[in-house]
Amino acid sequence: xxxxxxxxxxxxxxxxxxxxxxxxxxxxxxxxxxxxxxxxxxxxxxxxxxxxxxxxxxxxxxxxxxxxxxxxxxxxxxxxxxxxxxxxxxxxxxxxxxxxxxxxxxxxxxxxxxxxxxxxxxxxxxxxxxxxxxxxxxxxxxxxxxxxxxxxxxxxxxxxxxxxxxxxxxxxxxxxxxxxxxxxxxxxxxxxxxxxxxxxxxxxxxxxxxxxxxxxxxxxxxxxxxxxxxxxxxxxxxxxxxxxxxxxxxxxxxxxxxxxxxxxxxxxxxxxxxxxxxxxxxxxxxxxxxxxxxxxxxxxxxxxxxxxxxxxxxxxxxxxxxxxxxxxxxxxxxxxxxxxxxxxxxxxxxxxxxxxxxxxxxxxxxxxxxxxxxxxxxxxxxxxxxxxxxxxxxxxxxxxxxxxxxxxxxxxxxxxxxxxxxxxxxxxxxxxxxxxxxxxxxxxxxxxxxxxxxxxxxxxxxxxxxxxxxxxxxxxxxxxxxxxxxxxx
Amino acid sequence: xxxxxxxxxxxxxxxxxxxxxxxxxxxxxxxxxxxxxxxxxxxxxxxxxxxxxxxxxxxxxxxxxxxxxxxxxxxxxxxxxxxxxxxxxxxxxxxxxxxxxxxxxxxxxxxxxxxxxxxxxxxxxxxxxxxxxxxxxxxxxxxxxxxxxxxxxxxxxxxxxxxxxxxxxxxxxxxxxxxxxxxxxxxxxxxxxxxxxxxxxxxxxxxxxxxxxxxxxxxxxxxxxxxxxxxxxxxxxxxxxxxxxxxxxxxxxxxxxxxxxxxxxxxxxxxxxxxxxxxxxxxxxxxxxxxxxxxxxxxxxxxxxxxxxxxxxxxxxxxxxxxxxxxxxxxxxxxxxxxxxxxxxxxxxxxxxxxxxxxxxxxxxxxxxxxxxxxxxxxxxxxxxxxxxxxxxxxxxxxxxxxxxxxxxxxxxxxxxxxxxxxxxxxxxxxxxxxxxxx
Numbered sequence: 001x002x003x004x005x006x007x008x009x010x011x012x013x014x015x016x017x018x019x020x021x022x023x024x025x026x027x028x029x030x031x032x033x034x035x036x037x038x039x040x041x042x043x044x045x046x047x048x049x050x051x052x053x054x055x056x057x058x059x060x061x062x063x064x065x066x067x068x069x070x071x072x073x074x075x076x077x078x079x080x081x082x083x084x085x086x087x088x089x090x091x092x093x094x095x096x097x098x099x100x101x102x103x104x105x106x107x108x109x110x111x112x113x114x115x116x117x118x119x120x121x122x123x124x125x126x127x128x129x130x131x132x133x134x135x136x137x138x139x140x141x142x143x144x145x146x147x148x149x150x151x152x153x154x155x156x157x158x159x160x161x162x163x164x165x166x167x168x169x170x171x172x173x174x175x176x177x178x179x180x181x182x183x184x185x186x187x188x189x190x191x192x193x194x195x196x197x198x199x200x201x202x203x204x205x206x207x208x209x210x211x212x213x214x215x216x217x218x219x220x221x222x223x224x225x226x227x228x229x230x231x232x233x234x235x236x237x238x239x240x241x242x243x244x245x246x247x248x249x250x251x252x253x254x255x256x257x258x259x260x261x262x263x264x265x266x267x268x269x270x271x272x273x274x275x276x277x278x279x280x281x282x283x284x285x286x287x288x289x290x291x292x293x294x295x296x297x298x299x300x301x302x303x304x305x306x307x308x309x310x311x312x313x314x315x316x317x318x319x320x321x322x323x324x325x326x327x328x329x330x331x332x333x334x335x336x337x338x339x340x341x342x343x344x345x346x347x348x349x350x351x352x353x354x355x356x357x358x359x360x361x362x363x364x365x366x367x368x369x370x371x372x373x374x375x376x377x378x379x380x381x382x383x384x385x386x387x388x389x390x391x392x393x394x395x396x397x398x399x400x401x402x403x404x405x406x407x408x409x410x411x412x413x414x415x416x417x418x419x420x421x422x423x424x425x426x427x428x429x430x431x432x433x434x435x436x437x438x439x440x441x442x443x444x445x446x447x448x449x450x451x452x453x454x455x456x457x458x459x460x461x462x463x464x465x466x467x468x469x470x471x472x473x474x475x476x477x478x479x480x481x482x483x484x485x486x487x488x489x
Numbered sequence: 490x491x492x493x494x495x496x497x498x499x500x501x502x503x504x505x506x507x508x509x510x511x512x513x514x515x516x517x518x519x520x521x522x523x524x525x526x527x528x529x530x531x532x533x534x535x536x537x538x539x540x541x542x543x544x545x546x547x548x549x550x551x552x553x554x555x556x557x558x559x560x561x562x563x564x565x566x567x568x569x570x571x572x573x574x575x576x577x578x579x580x581x582x583x584x585x586x587x588x589x590x591x592x593x594x595x596x597x598x599x600x601x602x603x604x605x606x607x608x609x610x611x612x613x614x615x616x617x618x619x620x621x622x623x624x625x626x627x628x629x630x631x632x633x634x635x636x637x638x639x640x641x642x643x644x645x646x647x648x649x650x651x652x653x654x655x656x657x658x659x660x661x662x663x664x665x666x667x668x669x670x671x672x673x674x675x676x677x678x679x680x681x682x683x684x685x686x687x688x689x690x691x692x693x694x695x696x697x698x699x700x701x702x703x704x705x706x707x708x709x710x711x712x713x714x715x716x717x718x719x720x721x722x723x724x725x726x727x728x729x730x731x732x733x734x735x736x737x738x739x740x741x742x743x744x745x746x747x748x749x750x751x752x753x754x755x756x757x758x759x760x761x762x763x764x765x766x767x768x769x770x771x772x773x774x775x776x777x778x779x780x781x782x783x784x785x786x787x788x789x790x791x792x793x794x795x796x797x798x799x800x801x802x803x804x805x806x807x808x809x810x811x812x813x814x815x816x817x818x819x820x821x822x823x824x825x826x827x828x829x830x831x832x833x834x835x836x837x838x839x840x841x842x843x844x845x846x847x848x849x850x851x852x853x854x855x856x857x858x859x860x861x862x863x864x865x866x867x868x869x870x871x872x873x874x875x876x877x878x879x880x881x882x883x884x885x886x887x888x889x890x891x892x893x894x895x896x897x898x899x900x901x902x903x904x905x906x907x908x909x910x911x912x913x914x915x916x917x918x919x920x921x922x923x924x925x926x927x928x
């Protein structure tokens with residue numbers, strides 16, 4: 001399509017101009033010393049006033065991490081990360097989280113600029129109660145505010161930073177932490193286990209439908225700092241929760257590491273819906289800077305009839321290495337993965353999912369839409385497997401890729417492993433450019449080329465957008481068009 | 490991780506010793522063999538930590554390196570060839586290989602169709618045949634340890650030239666027969682050069698004794714020049730204890746066409762590797778596979794289609810039927826290089842699991858660097874459809890017959906592509922015989 005050729009150069013220019021969240025907040029920070037050592041881990045643990053077992057857990061992870069090698073199987077390339085040059089802990093000095101008034105006003109301003117409401121009062125005004133969202137705001141290594149905690153507590157829902165949960169509900173954390181993503185799961189998860197700082201802890205008691213959407217907003221601010229958040233969500237029997245996650249970072253010329261671990265546990269009849277809009281700084285048009293997003297996300301459908309659904313819109317990060325997965329252990333449990341991954345500029349995405357069918361009559365569904373533009377590389381990598389005992393397992397996978405411009409690449413690497421005859425697996429994947437017929441149809445009805453492209457791209461990703469909660473869907477739609485601006489309208 | 494060098498296994502040590510003994514006795518340039526073997530030696534036998542061999546662990550499967558088979562005595566060779574049954578009823582010019590050596594006395598070298606010239610590989614290597622410049626036509630296959638092992642040990646085979654413009658109607662039948670009671674290994678290489686506008690049909694059969702753990706490693710190199718057509722049907726009916734490795738590497742010129750269909754029935758472990766390189770514009774390929782496995786077997790079909798020129802079309806269809814405790818593996822990769830605009834690639838792997846013990850591993854990959862392409866892959870896996878079985882049973886067919894009929898229809902889609910009617914019928918006959926044995 002000639003027009004796409006023409007826009008390639010414009011596509012190249014977009015990232016620098018378009019990233020709206022690239023500002024920096026100047027604020028006094030307290031940091032650990034540079035590099036990683038047992039002392040640094042002890043420092044982090046002491047900062048958070050953790051129980052002794054937690055420190056031991058971290059140190060054990062650190063020792064194991066030292067024996068591990070960084071994985072190199074993903075289709076991404078980057079300069080070696082010097083783990084001794086990073087800061088593993090950075091927190092605003094004024095971080096007395098007792099009330100919002102005590103939070104550094106600079107931080108409040110930051111979240112205001114990002115459009116994240118931290119004041120419950122402001123939120124309540126003029127907004128229907130069913131649309132309220134509780135927010136846990138994580139700034140570098142610490143949670144700076146968590147809203148609606150009291151109201152959620154009335155319903156029995158625990159929603160707090162994980163460091164606070166370690167103090168207030170150590171027995172719950174100890175029972176579930178590392179039970180889905182074991183300490184030695186992979187290089188980055190093990191590193192996270194050693195140095196994780198903050199993230200959200202959610203517990204929904206039996207039979208409770210969480211009265212509002214929960215969300216965490218991650219912000220990286222400090223230079224040379226890695227963010228290692230840890231999120232743990234437990235949906236007890238018969239409960240339901242919808243959780244949203246968003247993230248941004250300043251524009252910088254050097255890369256920053258974000259190595260998070262997310263663990264979800266769904267017991268009998270419980271359902272967890274986890275949505276992510278990932279918009280870390282993607283680097284400039286020459287590939288300078290940007291976040292390395294090396295994340296381990298996994299859900300365990302531990303109980304019968306449980307359900308875990310992952311929805312992700314990935315537009316940011318210089319490099320994404322992320323495979324939100326479901327272990328379908330309980331009979332009749334269900335896993336879902338809906339993903340839109342948009343890459344532009346010099347971005348590299350290697351993302352996908354794993355659906356591991358262990359229980360009887362488990363079902364899973366994977367819808368993945370990859371859009372590559374600029375000089376980016378976008379890979380879907382996924383595993384669907386059925387264990388011998390997973391009688392009646394079913395999977396449907398659809399991964400489509402769209403290429404905009406001839407400098408980018410789109411790749412699909414699915415693994416489909418069936419170990420019993422009653423499992424039915426279907427997989428389909430296509431790669432194409434925007435069809436000239438579709439473009440002609442739209443343009444002959446008066447749309448400009450960019451409008452037509454945007455319309456078609458939105459249709460292409462519709463299956464996934466429909467899975468997002470309303471507010472997120474709108475944001476995601478905007479993000480996709482911003483990411484592709486220059487090549488689409 | 491993959492770069493950790495493990496201890497060498499008995500088979501790896503055995504191969505090194507064999508190579509030391511054999512390298513100067515084998516025909517052709519010792520240096521090329523040396524390079525190939527060093528490449529293999531550095532990698533060792535591939536195992537499950539090597540991505541391309543994730544599902545087929547050769548290090549575990551090959552416990553010992555069997556000694557290379559010597560050329561058999563003429564009478565024994567004739568006897569073995571006479572017993573071979575694959576494509577036996579078809580009218581074809583036959584070239585027979587017994588234990589990896591070309592047996593002139595059991596071949597129709599004198600009665601070749603017009604336009605076809607065949608030279609034994611051993612002679613070509615000894616005399617430095619200029620056509621050997623076409624060996625190893627696909628770069629990626631040179632990174633494959635099985636193929637390199639073949640390059641190090643290849644003892645015989647054939648160099649076949651199909652003259653420009655020749656339309657050869659009578660097929661060439663490459664008949665590979667193994668014989669013996671002790672484990673042995675073979676390494677053959679056949680090079681087919683199809684010159685511009687020429688067309689040839691090549692049939693290939695592989696048979697050997699049951700109960701003998703022999704180790705064939707066969708390679709077929711194909712170069713199809715502009716507008717040429719290479720039509721290829723292959724039957725793996727190896728003995729039930731064989732570990733059979735094979736590689737087809739083909740390079741396609743502008744407007745060239747390749748059709749290759751492989752039916753796998755034999756060997757306890759087989760791995761058939763296909764490397765296709767679309768070097769010229771508008772080249773087309775039909776690559777099909779049908780695999781039927783029973784207890785204890787593992788069959789791996791691994792395919793790489795590298796589109797490097799504009800307008801290539803590839804169609805790949807693989808069908809696997811698994812009965813009992815057997816494992817099917819399909820790994821397919823379509824690469825579309827940046828220049829290969831207007832590529833149209835479709836790849837499909839379907840599997841029928843007839844019993845609960847079977848397993849199927851599918852890995853269909855796309856790697857795409859051009860935007861104006863249409864590429865897709867599909868993979869399915871499941872048991873025979875109960876509704877279809879019910880339909881047939883309601884019409885009076887007993888369940889096993891109904892199942893057989895469905896299996897035939899299922900595999901038939903892959904076999905239908907065979908252009909040569911006789912070969913197509915013979916392959917369908919093999920499928921029916923397999924089903925009849927199943928009962």
